[in-house]
Amino acid sequence: MRVRKLTFAALAVVAGLSLTACNGDDGAAQSDGAPASSASSSNTASGSAGSEQGGSKQGGSEEGDSEQSGGTDSAGGGSGTGAEGGNCRTDELEISATDTTITGDEKGSTAVTFKNGGGSDCTLPGYAGVDLKTNAGDLSAERSGEASDPMVLKSGESVSFGIFYPLNDSGGSGVRITDLVVTPPNETKSVTLVWPGAATLPVTDGSGTPVTVGPMGSAGQGGAS
Known part of the structure; x- marks a missing residue:
């Protein structure tokens, strides 16, 4: 056990x-x-x-x-x-004037042409200034009142505007025009050119038809060319 x-x-x-x-x-x-x-x-x-x-x-x-x-x-x-330049300067423009009066017109006309010789695009912002030198003193042209929007004038291109004036049909000697003075828009430097139009303006008491200047493109082809 x-x-x-x-x-x-x-x-x-x-x-x-x-x-x-x-x-x-x-x-x-x-x-x-x-x-x-x-x-x-x-x-x-x-x-x-x-x-x-x-x-x-x-x-x-x-x-x-x-x-x-x-x-x-x-x-x-x-x-x-934008590559556009500033306003066209007087020294950069080649300025010329040509008689454009057509026989039978009620008014005489002269075309002033701006050619851009500055080498770059520039802007023409409005009317040019126009003065006529006469044997009775200087006469400033009035703006026609047409719209004048700023335009770009490309290098080497041209644009023309018109100067319109009353023809001397009075038979009198009238007021003899000697020179044309043109100032580009917004410029102070002017260019004096030989007046290419009619030799005289009618003598008026101030109530006659004034000399007027049109906007850019108001002569020639109506724009840059």
Whole structure:
């Protein structure tokens, strides 16, 4: 009996040790599983960070493209800015005058031509100034009142305007014209030309037809040529 009790006791100890060993293996397995889960989580976070970095780089590239496009637009705008010069200067214009009176006309007419010899485009912003020198003193032409919008006169091109005056049909000597003085629009320097038209104007008391000047393009072909 005593031997059987000892045998049972030994079996019980062996069983207990075996159970403890099994429990220890389970714990180790659980302990080993935890780091694996942690590593998996770490890999996911790293992948997410990489994705965000990739998106950031892509966004940076788009921003760079946008800046480059803006620079191109700016350069294009710069190259498209206006290249027209300022007002035509007297020294840059070749100025001439020609009689354009046609037989049977009620008025005499003279065409004054501006040719742009300055080498670059310039602007004629309105009426030219016209004065006639006569044996009775200087006579300033009046503007006809027609619209005179600013026009660009390209280098080498010409434009003409008309001077209109009453013909001396009175049979008298009239007022003798000696010279024609022309001042380009918005200029102060004048050019004196030989008067190409009729030699005299009728003598009036101021109530007669005045000498008038037309806008740019009011003689010749009606514009730049």
